[in-house]
Amino acid sequence: MSHLPFQQLHAVILAGGVGTRLWPLSRQARPKQxxxxxxxxxxxxxxxxxxxxxxxxxxxxxxxxSAFAPMIQELFPEVPPERIIVEPEKRDTGPAMGYVAAHxxxxxxxxxxxxxxxxxxxxxxxxxxxxLRVAGxxxxxxxxxLDIAVPAxxxxxxxxxxxxxxxxxxxxxxxxxxxxxxxxxxxxxTAKRYLEDDSYLWHxxxxxxxxxxxLAAFERYAPATGAALREVKEALRGGDREAAARxxxxxxxxxxxxxxxxxxxxxxxxxxxxxxxxxxxGGWDTLYARLSEDREVENIVPDxxxxxxxxxxxxxxxxxxxxxxxxxxxxxxxxxxxxLLVTTHAQAQRVKEVLAQIRQTGHDEFL
Numbered sequence: 001m002s003h004l005p006f007q008q009l010h011a012v013i014l015a016g017g018v019g020t021r022l023w024p025l026s027r028q029a030r031p032k033q034x035x036x037x038x039x040x041x042x043x044x045x046x047x048x049x050x051x052x053x054x055x056x057x058x059x060x061x062x063x064x065x066s067a068f069a070p071m072i073q074e075l076f077p078e079v080p081p082e083r084i085i086v087e088p089e090k091r092d093t094g095p096a097m098g099y100v101a102a103h104x105x106x107x108x109x110x111x112x113x114x115x116x117x118x119x120x121x122x123x124x125x126x127x128x129x130x131x132l133r134v135a136g137x138x139x140x141x142x143x144x145x146l147d148i149a150v151p152a153x154x155x156x157x158x159x160x161x162x163x164x165x166x167x168x169x170x171x172x173x174x175x176x177x178x179x180x181x182x183x184x185x186x187x188x189x190t191a192k193r194y195l196e197d198d199s200y201l202w203h204x205x206x207x208x209x210x211x212x213x214x215l216a217a218f219e220r221y222a223p224a225t226g227a228a229l230r231e232v233k234e235a236l237r238g239g240d241r242e243a244a245a246r247x248x249x250x251x252x253x254x255x256x257x258x259x260x261x262x263x264x265x266x267x268x269x270x271x272x273x274x275x276x277x278x279x280x281x282g283g284w285d286t287l288y289a290r291l292s293e294d295r296e297v298e299n300i301v302p303d304x305x306x307x308x309x310x311x312x313x314x315x316x317x318x319x320x321x322x323x324x325x326x327x328x329x330x331x332x333x334x335x336x337x338x339x340l341l342v343t344t345h346a347q348a349q350r351v352k353e354v355l356a357q358i359r360q361t362g363h364d365e366f367l
Contacts, residue, residue, distance in 0.1 A: 008111040009136030021283040024339035033118040054129035088245035094259040095251035101214035102233035112139035123277025135208040146208040155191035158201035180271035210214035285348040
């Protein structure tokens with residue numbers, strides 16, 4: 001379906017997160033989007049290259065923090081600074097997306113814009129691009145918020161779930177559904193029930209709408225944040241970035257899902273079923289699942305590792321020491337220059353608890 005045009009679709013790569021569940025590889029100073037995890041390039045480079053297969057570079061923007069902007073410029077020296085939108089401070093995805101919307105409403109107020117996370121794996125890139133094309137087309141045609149959800153592979157307590165209703169239409173091979181609700185990060189038993197129900201899909205976070213519509217949604221569903229974002233826009237219009245930063249500081253730190261999506265009338269949202277081989281590289285367990293499936297091996301270990309009666313293990317080390325695994329299953333060992341993590345797949349999502357204890361002990365140099 002690659003003959004379908006991208007119309008006026010613009011893309012914004014969200015690259016301001018820290019990726020705490022991939023500690024100790026992902027750090028505050030250099031988070032996971034800058035790490036090489038699933039290919040020979042960093043996740044951020046994979047994301048940008050994937051978009052370039054279907055759209056002009058001039059329509060691709062980055063959203064990030066001041067700490068990471070120089071790293072993006074180093075990776076992509078051809079990208080002009082005006083396409084790197086730097087949020088004044090970290091306040092979660094809701095305000096971050098709102099800040100971008102305020103910026104882009106001054107440039108392309110009624111063009112469809114898709115927000116693209118920088119830490120996802122996509123196997124079928126053509127099918128992925130087809131889904132973005134359809135999303136952009138439907139924003140222009142219907143004025144509704146478009147999002148992409150993907151079939152769930154296992155019960156996840158760290159992902160949001162989108163419930164879909166009846167199919168609204170099929171555009172070539174891309175299925176579009178009515179929206180029936182959103183649940184953010186359910187408990188494990190709830191996630192197990194969702195896995196058995198085909199109407200519940202993983203929320204993949206590819207929100208597509210126009211800048212004008214995004215800002216209007218904040219004003220309607222999160223009025224205080226919406227008012228602050230209008231001040232941000234007017235300050236940016238006048239070139240007063242200090243005033244924009246002050247106004248941005250009045251926004252509520254929360255995700256777009258909590259601020260807007262869960263409050264919307266389902267009739268104002270359409271969902272594309274993204275069957276393109278998707279993974280959120282959000283933890284060591286999900287990284288193992290992706291790499292083991294792609295490589296069709298039981299252990300993800302250095303080439304020099306010795307494995308004796310061991311399976312389901314992930315080992316990553318920055319040193320040249322010999323690694324030997326004997327009679328162990330489903331463990332994760334991540335060895336960096338200054339930290340060592342040992343856990344299991346089942347407990348890998350608890351890495352955030354380690355970071356909390358590091359903060360309590362005052363050893364922020366390890367964060």
